Amino acid sequence: MSPSPLAQLDQQTAELLSTIDALTSLDALRDVEATLTGKRSVLAALQKSLGSLEPDERRAAGAELQEARRVVTAAFDERRRLLERDARLESLESDRLDLGDVVTPDVVRPLAPGHPSLVAITQRELEDVFVAMGFTVADGPEVETDWYNFEALNIPPAHPARGMWDTFYVDLGEPETVVLRTHTSPSQIHLMEEAVAKGTLPIHAVMPGRCFRRDTPDASHLYAFHQIEGLVVDRGITFGDLAGTIETFTRAYFGPDITSRLRPGYFPFTEPSAEFEVTCTICRGEGCRTCSFTGWIELGGCGVLDPAVFDAVGIDSTQWSGFAFGFGVDRCGQMRHQLTDMRALTENDTRFLEQLS
Numbered sequence: 001m002s003p004s005p006l007a008q009l010d011q012q013t014a015e016l017l018s019t020i021d022a023l024t025s026l027d028a029l030r031d032v033e034a035t036l037t038g039k040r041s042v043l044a045a046l047q048k049s050l051g052s053l054e055p056d057e058r059r060a061a062g063a064e065l066q067e068a069r070r071v072v073t074a075a076f077d078e079r080r081r082l083l084e085r086d087a088r089l090e091s092l093e094s095d096r097l098d099l100g101d102v103v104t105p106d107v108v109r110p111l112a113p114g115h116p117s118l119v120a121i122t123q124r125e126l127e128d129v130f131v132a133m134g135f136t137v138a139d140g141p142e143v144e145t146d147w148y149n150f151e152a153l154n155i156p157p158a159h160p161a162r163g164m165w166d167t168f169y170v171d172l173g174e175p176e177t178v179v180l181r182t183h184t185s186p187s188q189i190h191l192m193e194e195a196v197a198k199g200t201l202p203i204h205a206v207m208p209g210r211c212f213r214r215d216t217p218d219a220s221h222l223y224a225f226h227q228i229e230g231l232v233v234d235r236g237i238t239f240g241d242l243a244g245t246i247e248t249f250t251r252a253y254f255g256p257d258i259t260s261r262l263r264p265g266y267f268p269f270t271e272p273s274a275e276f277e278v279t280c281t282i283c284r285g286e287g288c289r290t291c292s293f294t295g296w297i298e299l300g301g302c303g304v305l306d307p308a309v310f311d312a313v314g315i316d317s318t319q320w321s322g323f324a325f326g327f328g329v330d331r332c333g334q335m336r337h338q339l340t341d342m343r344a345l346t347e348n349d350t351r352f353l354e355q356l357s
């Protein structure tokens, strides 16, 4: 009788298990997988040799061999699980960042402190001038109803002046038409309504703020821009008070060698109305390209309040009179800082912005 093919099985199994125990990397494990548990393994070869046995012997030997394969495969899988866990821990450890490596002066540049924009700087300077002249500073909403932006200012729906202030309409359905305000003048209506309701007339106030028109941006226009508007409602106010206020402001803001002049103009909410111009700040009145060689630059509009506006807010125009004026904050900043293109105010070009810090 020939010796059983499984005579050495215990020893062979022990050798396989010690080989598996000695594996220290996943690469090595993959290299020997076929010879430990696969088709090229010693156990697979033993399986083939069972074919020569008698059926009874073969069944017993088969069960014995199957148990050996189960033990070896389980040991192999367990070894793989441990090696995979080690590899994962190692990779986590090597990916870990030490906070001390990250937060060092070499890596993080110091934060540059922010500063106001040219428009904000200009607005504050203008407010300072008017506060020194006895005005208060008032605020108003940037989104208005058609009534406040147009009708209360004596600009009914079909009025041609609406073409001058074509704007962004917000369709919220009937009954209210809502617009992004085209000028700061609606703030005047709010202010007068409030003064009437509270009985706090007279009014001496300026109202700075952002306005919107459907303009294509160019060197001297922006679709969003800033105005500052002045309103005086008191007893016995005349056009002379208006002219004196404009002149006082001009000298205070631009300097004593800059003066103002008024030319007849038209606004629906003032009568009479005037455009006001100041001495060209580039040539100081000599004449240059910026002022088209006139020596003057148009800054804004003004006028004596139309009694129709008083009627709209319930102020008795036989008792009270007043004037209003308004001009561009952006334009003032542009003139004072000799900025050739207004679009620089909105383009966030850091080369320009850094000059203001």
Ligand SMILES: [Zn+2]
Pocket (backbone or CB within 6 Å): 280, 281, 282, 283, 284, 285, 286, 287, 288, 289, 290, 291, 292, 293, 295, 296
């Ligand atoms: Zn000039």
